[in-house]
Amino acid sequence: MPELLVAIAIIGVTLTLLLPAIQAGREAARRIDCGSRQRQLAHAVSHFADINSDVLPVGSHNSEWKTWAISLLPFLEHADLHDRYDGRPYLPETRFNAGRNAIVSATPIPIFSCPSDGWAMVRMEGNPVAHNYVGCTGNGLYQATAAGWFTTPPMGKDWVRFAGPTTVSNPGEGQGQGWSRLSTPSGFKGGCFIMSGGNDKLVPEESPALRRPAQAVRMIDITKGLTKTVAFSEVIRQPSRGTDGTDDRRGLTTWGPGSLFTTQRRPNGSEPDVMPWPGNCGQESNTVQISPPCYAPHYSGEPYAMAARSRHPNGVVVAFIDGHVRFIDDGIGTVEWANMGTTRESVTTVTEGRQ
Numbered sequence: 001m002p003e004l005l006v007a008i009a010i011i012g013v014t015l016t017l018l019l020p021a022i023q024a025g026r027e028a029a030r031r032i033d034c035g036s037r038q039r040q041l042a043h044a045v046s047h048f049a050d051i052n053s054d055v056l057p058v059g060s061h062n063s064e065w066k067t068w069a070i071s072l073l074p075f076l077e078h079a080d081l082h083d084r085y086d087g088r089p090y091l092p093e094t095r096f097n098a099g100r101n102a103i104v105s106a107t108p109i110p111i112f113s114c115p116s117d118g119w120a121m122v123r124m125e126g127n128p129v130a131h132n133y134v135g136c137t138g139n140g141l142y143q144a145t146a147a148g149w150f151t152t153p154p155m156g157k158d159w160v161r162f163a164g165p166t167t168v169s170n171p172g173e174g175q176g177q178g179w180s181r182l183s184t185p186s187g188f189k190g191g192c193f194i195m196s197g198g199n200d201k202l203v204p205e206e207s208p209a210l211r212r213p214a215q216a217v218r219m220i221d222i223t224k225g226l227t228k229t230v231a232f233s234e235v236i237r238q239p240s241r242g243t244d245g246t247d248d249r250r251g252l253t254t255w256g257p258g259s260l261f262t263t264q265r266r267p268n269g270s271e272p273d274v275m276p277w278p279g280n281c282g283q284e285s286n287t288v289q290i291s292p293p294c295y296a297p298h299y300s301g302e303p304y305a306m307a308a309r310s311r312h313p314n315g316v317v318v319a320f321i322d323g324h325v326r327f328i329d330d331g332i333g334t335v336e337w338a339n340m341g342t343t344r345e346s347v348t349t350v351t352e353g354r355q
Contacts, residue, residue: 030115031312031327037111038232038319041133044075045192045231045321054219059135059193060256061214062149063276064096065089068135068193069112069253070104076111089197090211096254097128105129105254112253114234116311130237130251130258134306136230137260138191139338141303144276149195149256149304191263191341192217192231192321195256222343226322230340233261233308233318233328236292238282246279248294250306257304263341265307267316268330273306274298 048057048071057071066087073082085104086094093099105128112131142149198212222229238248250273252258257276265271272293275281281294298304308328310316315329318340328337 031317034114034116034234034310034312034317035319035325035327037114038133038234038317039323039325040076040111041072041232042319042321042323042325044072046323047075048072049219056192056217056219058196058214058216059137059260060195061087061089062197063144063195063256065094065197065256067096067254067256067259069109069131069259073109076109078109081107081109089214101254102127113237114310114317117237128252128254130249131253132234132237132251132310133232133253134235134251134259134261134308135193135232136191136341137193137195137262138343139263139341140190141262141264141274141305142195142257142260143298143303149197190217191343192222192229193260195260217343222321224342224344227320227324228340229321229343230263230318231321233267233316234310235261235306236309236311238292246282248282249275249280250292250294257306261306261308263308263338265305266330266332266334266337267308267328268292268310269307271307274302274304275306276304 045056049055057068058066060067066085066089070082070085070087073079073085081104085101086099088094094101096102096105108129109131112133114132117132194215194217196212197214219226235251237251249255249258257280265273270293272295273281275294275296275298277297279296281296292307292309295302308316308318312327315327317325318328319325328340
């Protein structure tokens, strides 16, 4: 009998020692799977560009219409969903959550989700499904204006507006409203995917001229090199939190602001994501006291921004536009991370936003 108790105790101790190793092994396998899925997304972008004159998918046509995720579906064995989706912009019935598009937005697509995320599925009001993978929009922030969404640079005193075009094919210092750094003209840069286009208010008085085509990046404009330019990373899906039914829209890949992240914020950082409208954080009040931190609504002093976040310990997985993947540690330097998200030459300094 004593021998049996000793044997049971030894088995218990052994299992206790082995459990962390087993869990670490499982997470390592999930992280590899996560990278494989993102690699497929990057390859899908290349296939898309091959048949579209070397032009990448539009990041998002304003906030309500077609995103990069819809454009890539035919190259991810989901041509049926792509063909069902009505991509015409500026029509009430072709918003991401309206008409037949609502059926597509409500369909879970496993390749857009990281196996390390503990939520099996997160549905929102009207049934659209949240996923994990998001496209990189550079190292800037977004702000809604009367003419549509525009990119603004990292916030700081040494940025000034300059007289540039209101839209360009690839966002350098002149994307959107146009900004430049006083100390160096090579500061703010855009990424592989842009949220652009015109106003989405759809009021009868609105000028048709504001309903502009969305802008896309060309492969030739990625002058920094495909091996150095991040295309995708991940965010954490969250269940609905608002007592009034509002939803946390981070990771809602068929909705513009939920499908794009910025390298202006470091991975898994404490600086809050800023979502466009009240309730987009899954809450009613302007507070960051949820996990991951989130603030809504956005305004000129707090432009829209979503950081890369994951349930992997100590970092996030990213895919570069050439298709290779890396695990990026949470402690990566601010400037190094900002540079990874840009399509052009490196920035030299970055001013953090909200502290």
